[in-house]
Amino acid sequence: xxxxxxxxxxxxxxxxxxxxxxxxxxxxxxxxxxxxxxxxxxxxxxxxxxxxxxxxxxxxxxxxxxxxxxxxxxxxxxxxxxxxxxxxxxxxxxxxxxxxxxxxxxxxxxxxx
Amino acid sequence: xxxxxxxxxxxxxxxxxxxxxxxxxxxxxxxxxxxxxxxxxxxxxxxxxxxxxxxxxxxxxxxxxxxxxxxxxxxxxxxxxxxxxxxxxxxxxxxxxxxxxxxxxxxxxxx
Numbered sequence: 001x002x003x004x005x006x007x008x009x010x011x012x013x014x015x016x017x018x019x020x021x022x023x024x025x026x027x028x029x030x031x032x033x034x035x036x037x038x039x040x041x042x043x044x045x046x047x048x049x050x051x052x053x054x055x056x057x058x059x060x061x062x063x064x065x066x067x068x069x070x071x072x073x074x075x076x077x078x079x080x081x082x083x084x085x086x087x088x089x090x091x092x093x094x095x096x097x098x099x100x101x102x103x104x105x106x107x108x109x110x111x112x113x
Numbered sequence: 114x115x116x117x118x119x120x121x122x123x124x125x126x127x128x129x130x131x132x133x134x135x136x137x138x139x140x141x142x143x144x145x146x147x148x149x150x151x152x153x154x155x156x157x158x159x160x161x162x163x164x165x166x167x168x169x170x171x172x173x174x175x176x177x178x179x180x181x182x183x184x185x186x187x188x189x190x191x192x193x194x195x196x197x198x199x200x201x202x203x204x205x206x207x208x209x210x211x212x213x214x215x216x217x218x219x220x221x222x223x224x
Contacts, residue, residue, distance in 0.1 A: 031211060033211070033212065033213075035213075041217065041218075042117075042204055042206075042215030042216055042217050042218055043156075043204070043206075043213075043215045044215070045212045045213065045214070048211055048212060099144070100146070100158060100161050100168070100169055101158070101161075101206075101208065101213050102158055103148070103155070103156040103158070104155075105155045105156075106155060106156070
């Protein structure tokens with residue numbers, strides 16, 4: 001079963017606009033990560049936010065985390081054509097001393113020129 | 114490091130045949146994950162290992178699927194016998210607790 005669910009499933013915006021994607025999860029986490037997947041490729045890690053953090057920045061990326069609502073958002077500012085990809089949130093479902101990474105269903109982002 | 118290496122990149126096989134997918138994780142990573150991605154079901158975790166030991170195989174769809182990790186540098190995912198509904202992209206990923214690094218995937222087509 002999937003731990004995270006992204007919203008929206010698909011998003012199409014004009015180049016230069018900001019893109020916001022949301023993720024909700026079910027169980028307690030130690031951290032939440034966002035990944036990007038270009039068509040036909042493996043996933044690439046973008047950013048990690050720990051459960052005791054509320055906001056994190058990396059370049060044009062801004063991630064927020066609300067553990068009380070079990071939700072996170074990824075904001076991409078000043079979008080570019082190269083940002084067209086699928087974006088996934090991932091949570092670690094910690095079980096004893098081992099940790100498994102569970103991915104959500106993803107948001108397909110299209111940037112229109 | 115060359116990253117996570119999967120082979121083959123593409124596999125086309127006939128229904129009923131055995132399929133073996135291979136993965137070489139990044140040296141030093143103690144977690145290895147096998148995922149399956151389809152349009153219908155998204156990215157599913159099949160099984161993961163910690164220090165070569167299978168920790169959770171609850172995502173393995175049925176007994177036709179098996180995975181092994183004989184040493185820290187190699188893992189296999191085997192499907193026997195294969196069925197058309199197994200067609201998907203299979204990803205291997207390795208991690209040292211937090212960030213996961215993905216291979217390029219194996220696109221499996223069962224006809």
